[in-house]
Structure formats: C-alpha cells, structure tokens
Amino acid sequence: MIDFSNIKQFTTPRPDKPSVFGTAAEFDALPETHKAQIWFLDTTAAKFLNEFIDHTCLLSDGGWAPFSYKNYKIIEEFEHAVDLHENIPLLKKWMYSRSIPFSNYVFVLTDSNEQPLLMTWKMAIKYAFDLFISGDTLIFDPTINWAVYNYHEGKLFFAKDNIYDPSGMELYVQELNERKKKYPQFRHPYL
Structure with a gap:
C-alpha cells in the first residue's frame, strides 16, 4: 500500500519522452547533484497523489482562486509572467522568501500529461521556469500546511497555515444519511 512514507518506492x-526538463538527453545533462534530488513518480503514485488532493480539498475553485480561505489562513499572490526570462530571478526570489527549507521534499503535478515529480524544494526553486512554463502546476508537501499553484495566465498563488477541518464534511454526510433514513424517497447526492 502506498503512502508518503514509502512513495519513493514508486518511482520510475x-x-x-520529453519532460518539464526537456528531452531525455537534456535531463541527463543536468548536474548529478540535481538529478539526485529529482524523482519521476509512476502511475500508482500519481493516482495516490490525485486522490489525496481530492480528499483533502487542497484545491478549491481552480484557476484564479485555487485555494480557499476555508482551507488556509493566508493566501498570497504573485503576478509573474513566467514566460519572460527576465522575470525568473524575481520568481525564484519570491519562492525562496516562502521560508521553506531547501531539503523539504515536495510533489509537483502539472495539468499536462507529465509524470508527477518528487523533488527537494531547492530543485523546485532552481527549475521554477521549467516547472511553471508548461501550464497549471501544483507544488505541495505531505503536511499540506502550504501549497503553491501556478495558474497558466501569469499568476502564482502560495497558501499557508492549513486550517481545513474534514469533520464539517463528515457531519454533513451524517445529516444526509439521517435524512435518508427518515425520508427513504430522499435522493442522497453521494449514493
């Protein structure tokens, strides 16, 4: 069974084929110290991560409002126009100022058909241009206490201080189940 403690066993x-790092030859040309901090995850890990994102309500409204204040206390935005190389130093500086330790492992998921990645935060900053140029990209760590979302129209969002409480949804589902018992003709939206 897969979880965050053994997810490195689900790498490939x-x-x-080309990835966010370019062709296979371009990835192979990266410094060995960088490649040692980047892992491509397989389909089992991809399924696990996508289900995790759904169950934790990590993303809420998509695009222009990917995070909800019901889930995070603080949501910061950065307009960056990632397709301009002269903005990359500003982007990297902004990411660095999030005060996430370089050695933290993060997950990177893109909206393209790319494999999800596991890498250190240091590599996420180093290769920010490559990660964000491909489209919508989500970066988070297993604690989900923070997350970064790049919206392909030039906005970057950083959410921190996770306050999501799943018990509210559990109470709602219990109420629906009680209503179903009391009124059998009631159409339960989750069944």
Missing part, C-alpha cells in the same frame, strides 16, 4: 527512471 526518467522518461524517454
């Missing part, structure tokens, strides 16, 4: 060699 770098793909032969």
Whole structure:
C-alpha cells in the first residue's frame, strides 16, 4: 500500500519522452547533484497523489482562486509572467522568501500529461521556469500546511497555515444519511 512514507518506492527512471526538463538527453545533462534530488513518480503514485488532493480539498475553485480561505489562513499572490526570462530571478526570489527549507521534499503535478515529480524544494526553486512554463502546476508537501499553484495566465498563488477541518464534511454526510433514513424517497447526492 502506498503512502508518503514509502512513495519513493514508486518511482520510475526518467522518461524517454520529453519532460518539464526537456528531452531525455537534456535531463541527463543536468548536474548529478540535481538529478539526485529529482524523482519521476509512476502511475500508482500519481493516482495516490490525485486522490489525496481530492480528499483533502487542497484545491478549491481552480484557476484564479485555487485555494480557499476555508482551507488556509493566508493566501498570497504573485503576478509573474513566467514566460519572460527576465522575470525568473524575481520568481525564484519570491519562492525562496516562502521560508521553506531547501531539503523539504515536495510533489509537483502539472495539468499536462507529465509524470508527477518528487523533488527537494531547492530543485523546485532552481527549475521554477521549467516547472511553471508548461501550464497549471501544483507544488505541495505531505503536511499540506502550504501549497503553491501556478495558474497558466501569469499568476502564482502560495497558501499557508492549513486550517481545513474534514469533520464539517463528515457531519454533513451524517445529516444526509439521517435524512435518508427518515425520508427513504430522499435522493442522497453521494449514493
């Protein structure tokens, strides 16, 4: 069974097809110290991460409002126009100022058909241009106490101080189940 403690067991060699790092040859040309901090995750890990995101309500409204104040105390925005190389130092400086330790492992998921990645926060900053140029990108760590979302129209969002409480949804589902018992003709939206 997969979880965050053993997710590194669900990695694959770098793909032969292009990735966010370019062609396979371009990835191979990266410094060994960088490649040692980047893992491509397999389909089992991808399924696990996508289900985790759904169950934790990590993303809420998509695009222009990916995080909800019901889930996070603080949501910061950064308009960056990632497609301009001269903005990359500003973007990296902004990411660095989030005060996340370089050695923290983070997950990177894009809206393209890319494999999800596991890498250190240091590599996420180093390769921010490559990660964000491909489209909508979500970066988070297993604590989900913070998350970064790049919206492809030039906005970056950083949410921190997770306050999501799943018990509210559990109470709602219990109420629906009680209503179903009391009124059998009631159409339960989750059944």
